[in-house]
Amino acid sequence: MSTEIQEMPEQGEIILATVTKVMDHGAYVTLDEYDDIQGFLHISEIAPGWIRSVSRFVKDGEKKVLLVKKVKSNDIDLSLKQVSKDQKKQKLKEVKKYEKGKTLLENLQEKTKLTDEEIEKIEDKMYTQFDSVYDGFMEIARNGISIITDLKLTKKITTALEEICSKIKLPSVEIRGIMEITNNKSNGVEIIKKTLLDIIKKDSTMDITYLGAPKYRISITSENFKSAEKSLKPIIEEIKTDIEKKKGLFKFTREDSKKTREN
Numbered sequence: 001m002s003t004e005i006q007e008m009p010e011q012g013e014i015i016l017a018t019v020t021k022v023m024d025h026g027a028y029v030t031l032d033e034y035d036d037i038q039g040f041l042h043i044s045e046i047a048p049g050w051i052r053s054v055s056r057f058v059k060d061g062e063k064k065v066l067l068v069k070k071v072k073s074n075d076i077d078l079s080l081k082q083v084s085k086d087q088k089k090q091k092l093k094e095v096k097k098y099e100k101g102k103t104l105l106e107n108l109q110e111k112t113k114l115t116d117e118e119i120e121k122i123e124d125k126m127y128t129q130f131d132s133v134y135d136g137f138m139e140i141a142r143n144g145i146s147i148i149t150d151l152k153l154t155k156k157i158t159t160a161l162e163e164i165c166s167k168i169k170l171p172s173v174e175i176r177g178i179m180e181i182t183n184n185k186s187n188g189v190e191i192i193k194k195t196l197l198d199i200i201k202k203d204s205t206m207d208i209t210y211l212g213a214p215k216y217r218i219s220i221t222s223e224n225f226k227s228a229e230k231s232l233k234p235i236i237e238e239i240k241t242d243i244e245k246k247k248g249l250f251k252f253t254r255e256d257s258k259k260t261r262e263n
Contacts (some may be wrong), residue, residue, distance in 0.1 A: 039076035050217040101133030141165040176219040176255040183248035
């Protein structure tokens with residue numbers, strides 16, 4: 001008779017847990033990523049300072065991002081107050097990615113009729129090349145099925161993956177700004193128009209909208225803010241240089257950026 005060893009979290013690890021029982025001196029929780037094993041969150045680790053009521057900070061059924069303070073035998077001591085905002089944000093992002101990856105694998109299994117064991121093997125292969133299954137699907141959607149050639153998957157699986165990834169709407173962001181452009185020459189409007197049209201032809205991720213003289217809105221769409229900013233800066237410089245070279249005036253004001261869609 002074999003006894004399965006229960007996997008335990010490590011000291012210092014950031015975990016996601018569900019509150020199961022709130023008491024005067026703390027709360028019991030189950031660790032979502034460790035087969036719901038139990039841990040304890042003492043009142044002194046809930047928030048800085050003196051706490052009048054534990055239930056003000058944690059409630060039954062609530063999800064919390066916690067720090068593993070100590071693991072001894074089957075006792076797991078946890079902390080809420082020692083988790084920073086960045087750690088909480090990062091953990092929730094990881095959990096969200098995991099859940100999305102799980103859904104995509106379920107979709108793959110449905111299309112291919114693979115067994116649970118076969119899907120697990122594909123999941124393991126994905127982790128050899130990507131940080132998460134979700135990242136793997138996103139990269140296939142972005143760059144094509146050829147990027148996973150080294151995983152040596154069957155034609156049936158790659159065909160199904162291609163079909164699923166072709167329907168994924170890639171996350172993107174948009175950064176925008178207002179350009180105020182004037183040129184007092186008799187053909188000034190034509191000069192401005194030609195400059196802007198020449199720029200648009202160079203980049204399909206960019207859009208320029210006329211708002212009424214002398215204002216034009218320019219927007220760039222990209223997969224993240226960093227790459228969008230990198231694209232926008234030289235474009236603005238090029239427009240500014242060309243307009244001023246032709247004796248015009250140029251002013252640029254940034255607007256709020258935004259996520260255009262979330263997969």
